[in-house]
Structure formats: structure tokens, C-alpha cells
Amino acid sequence: MSITAIRGFNDILPGQTGLWRQIEQTAWSIFRAYGFGEIRLPIVEKTELFLRSIGETTDIVEKEMYTFPDRHGDMMTLRPEGTAPAVRAFVEHKLYTAPVTKLYYTGPMFRYERPQKGRYRQFYQIGAEVLGDESPRADAEALSMLMKFFATLKVKGASLQINSLGDANCRPAYKEKLYNYLKGKAGELCENCLRRIETNPLRALDCKAADCIEATKEAPSLVDSLCEGCAAHFDRVKYFLRLYGIDPLVNPRMVRGLDYYTRTTFEITADTGLGSQNAVAAGGRYDRLVEELGGPATPCFGFAIGMERLALLLEGEQALAAPLTVFIALGDEAEKKGVELVSAWRGAGIRVVEEFSAGGLKTRMKRADRLGADFAVILGENELNEGVVTVKDMKQARQDTVAWDKVASIIAGAGH
Numbered sequence: 001m002s003i004t005a006i007r008g009f010n011d012i013l014p015g016q017t018g019l020w021r022q023i024e025q026t027a028w029s030i031f032r033a034y035g036f037g038e039i040r041l042p043i044v045e046k047t048e049l050f051l052r053s054i055g056e057t058t059d060i061v062e063k064e065m066y067t068f069p070d071r072h073g074d075m076m077t078l079r080p081e082g083t084a085p086a087v088r089a090f091v092e093h094k095l096y097t098a099p100v101t102k103l104y105y106t107g108p109m110f111r112y113e114r115p116q117k118g119r120y121r122q123f124y125q126i127g128a129e130v131l132g133d134e135s136p137r138a139d140a141e142a143l144s145m146l147m148k149f150f151a152t153l154k155v156k157g158a159s160l161q162i163n164s165l166g167d168a169n170c171r172p173a174y175k176e177k178l179y180n181y182l183k184g185k186a187g188e189l190c191e192n193c194l195r196r197i198e199t200n201p202l203r204a205l206d207c208k209a210a211d212c213i214e215a216t217k218e219a220p221s222l223v224d225s226l227c228e229g230c231a232a233h234f235d236r237v238k239y240f241l242r243l244y245g246i247d248p249l250v251n252p253r254m255v256r257g258l259d260y261y262t263r264t265t266f267e268i269t270a271d272t273g274l275g276s277q278n279a280v281a282a283g284g285r286y287d288r289l290v291e292e293l294g295g296p297a298t299p300c301f302g303f304a305i306g307m308e309r310l311a312l313l314l315e316g317e318q319a320l321a322a323p324l325t326v327f328i329a330l331g332d333e334a335e336k337k338g339v340e341l342v343s344a345w346r347g348a349g350i351r352v353v354e355e356f357s358a359g360g361l362k363t364r365m366k367r368a369d370r371l372g373a374d375f376a377v378i379l380g381e382n383e384l385n386e387g388v389v390t391v392k393d394m395k396q397a398r399q400d401t402v403a404w405d406k407v408a409s410i411i412a413g414a415g416h
Contacts, residue, residue, distance in 0.1 A: 008121030047075035053084035078110035091295035124307035134299035140240030170227035188215035323374035348408035
């Protein structure tokens with residue numbers, strides 16, 4: 001019986017990890033320039049953390065979490081998202097003693113969803129959180145940083161959509177208004193939305209079922225129901241975004257799937273080739289979550305980037321990995337010198353694989369070709385005596401005689 005990966009748990013192979021590394025390094029470079037520090041979070045958290053933060057009526061908690069008892073009977077969950085663990089760490093380690101804390105993280109998340117292209121049950125995110133800043137400019141700056149990240153990666157067609165979900169002053173009245181509207185449309189709603197409207201009617205606006213989209217087309221808009229404070233905050237977010245050269249699209253139907261959001265919420269979409277599943281980043285403001293998890297009242301803003309979708313979007317458009325070089329030494333003396341030369345080339349950043357197999361040059365060149373080598377570097381008796389090697393460009397089918405100390409610069413230059 002063959003052994004295969006669990007459905008929905010995806011291997012990321014060596015041909016893909018170069019692109020993933022490039023995405024992560026771009027995030028590290030840009031986020032650091034904006035004052036963010038990296039945090040490494042555990043994969044497993046107490047289930048209560050997600051029940052209190054995400055919301056017990058959300059699809060994530062009701063259907064998608066990987067939850068299990070440990071040996072003491074305590075309920076544990078593989079993290080389905082990163083914000084709640086980041087806030088838990090912020091509270092537990094009293095990071096709130098600083099006026100503002102900026103954190104970012106990368107790693108796997110887990111949700112029991114239907115596997116499909118670009119979506120897996122173990123999936124990876126890059127997330128960032130700004131904790132302790134209530135200014136609308138903090139929202140706009142984080143969004144501008146995110147748009148710069150996508151621009152640096154040359155993501156085509158990245159578009160920012162924003163909305164405001166109000167706060168405790170204006171959202172209750174709007175929820176009642178929306179509830180009454182949805183009750184009048186009960187016969188047109190799916191089973192999930194019929195259940196949701198009794199606990200959180202806003203979730204009906206986020207439903208992707210065609211009948212529900214049609215039934216809620218004329219639903220009252222939350223943007224039109226904002227209190228004075230929330231309306232002013234939203235206007236300032238849009239104002240600062242325009243200062244950053246970003247013209248956002250206001251989408252009043254965007255409510256997101258987590259209960260902790262307040263005021264600003266957003267999605268960044270791109271032409272992913274995945275149809276309606278075209279969001280590559282999303283997030284928003286969550287001003288109550290730190291307090292609800294036992295910390296002081298702390299205004300916050302955060303987001304997450306979906307790595308799988310972003311990698312799919314960028315495949316074939318990014319710089320290739322550094323050229324792979326196969327070194328072939330012919331004879332004992334060449335092998336001795338080869339140890340010194342290969343060490344020097346690797347020290348200069350060249351990817352070198354030594355070909356140790358038996359056989360003649362023709363056989364070993366065939367193996368180099370099967371390895372996908374960009375170059376083959378050959379050192380035989382004649383080359384050894386002259387202080388040179390033969391460098392064969394495997395893609396261009398040409399070769400040159402090169403001095404030992406020039407090999408690294410020639411191969412590195414061919415990779416640019």
C-alpha cells in the first residue's frame with residue numbers, strides 16, 4: 001500500500017520553495033522598514049482562545065477548527081488564524097507597556113475546509129498586527145505598506161476594497177435594522193443564513209450563495225448607519241489612503257468572517273485565476289479583542305496574506321533560483337583540487353553539486369543534465385595542469401575554458 005499525504009495537506013517542493021522564500025524575504029524587508037518586529041507563535045493554542053476571539057457562531061469555530069483533548073482532557077486547537085495568538089502573546093508578555101507594538105509572523109494555519117486550488121486544510125499566512133494605535137492613519141499606513149509589498153512583488157491588478165463595520169455605538173442599531181430586513185427575506189435565504197441571522201445577521205452579507213446575494217442586494221448599508229465617530233474615522237482612513245496614492249473601492253457588503261472586527265475592514269484582490277476566490281490579503285481593525293482576552297483596552301489593526309494564492313499568482317513571473325552547477329572531477333588529483341575549488345565557489349554563493357558517480361565523462365554529463373544543471377564544470381588532468389576548468393553552459397550548449405578564480409563571477413553573472 002502506498003503512503004500519500006493527507007487530503008488537504010500540501011507538500012511544498014524544492015521547485016516552489018524558492019518563490020516562497022522570496023515572498024517571505026520581501027515581507028521581512030518591507031515590514032521591518034515600517035517598524036514591525038517578528039514574533040514566532042505556537043501552532044497549538046487552548047481552544048478557549050478562539051471561542052472567545054473569533055466567535056462561537058462563525059464557520060471557523062462551528063465547522064473548521066481542528067480541536068482535540070490533550071492527555072489531561074484540556075481542549076486544544078491547531079490555530080486557524082494568527083491574530084488571536086498574537087494578541088494572547090501581547091497580553092501574556094505584557095507587550096502593552098510600549099505605546100505601540102508592531103508584530104508580524106509567518107507560518108501554517110489549519111482549517112477543515114473543502115480542498116480546492118489555492119486552498120488547503122493546512123495553509124500558510126503572513127500576518128501583521130499594529131497594537132496600541134487608534135489613529136485612522138495607522139490603518140492607512142498599514143494598508144499602504146501592504147500595497148507596497150504587492151507592488152514590490154509585481155502583483156498585477158492588486159485592488160483595495162474597504163468598509164467600516166462601525167462600533168458598539170452604532171452597530172447594534174444597524175444589526176436590528178438588518179435583522180428585520182432579513183426576516184422579511186427568510187424564504188429566500190440559505191439554511192446557514194437563516195441560522196446566522198438569529199446570532200449575527202451581518203454574516204448573511206458575507207454569504208457566497210447566489211440566492212442570498214440576490215436576497216440581500218437591497219439590504220440597508222452599514223456605511224449609511226455609522227455614528228459620527230465611526231463615520232469620521234472612516235473618512236480619515238480614506239483621506240490618508242489618498243495621500244499615500246491609493247484610491248480604495250468602498251464595498252459596503254464586506255463584513256469578514258470573524259466577530260472581533262470593528263470599524264475598518266478590507267480585502268485586497270487580484271486576478272488569481274481562481275474565480276471568486278481572488279482575495280490575496282484581508283483584515284481590519286479590532287479595538288476590543290485585547291480587552292476581551294484579559295489585557296488593557298487597546299486599539300488594534302491587522303491583516304493576513306494567503307501564501308498559497310500569492311504563490312500561484314506569481315508562478316513563472318519571479319526571478320529564477322540561482323543557477324545550479326554540477327562539478328565533475330576526472331581523476332584522483334582533480335578530486336583533491338575539487339574539494340578546495342568547490343568550497344571556494346560555495347563560499348561565493350554559488351550552488352554547486354559534486355558528481356561523485358563512476359563512469360566516463362559522457363555518462364556523468366547525462367546525469368548532470370538529468371539533475372537540471374545550468375552549468376557543468378569539468379576538471380581533468382589538462383585543466384589541472386593549466387589552472388583552468390571547462391565550464392559548459394547546459395542551456396546554451398556552449399563551453400569555455402575559465403581560470404579557477406573567475407568561475408564564481410561568470411556563473412553568478414549568468415543568473416542575473
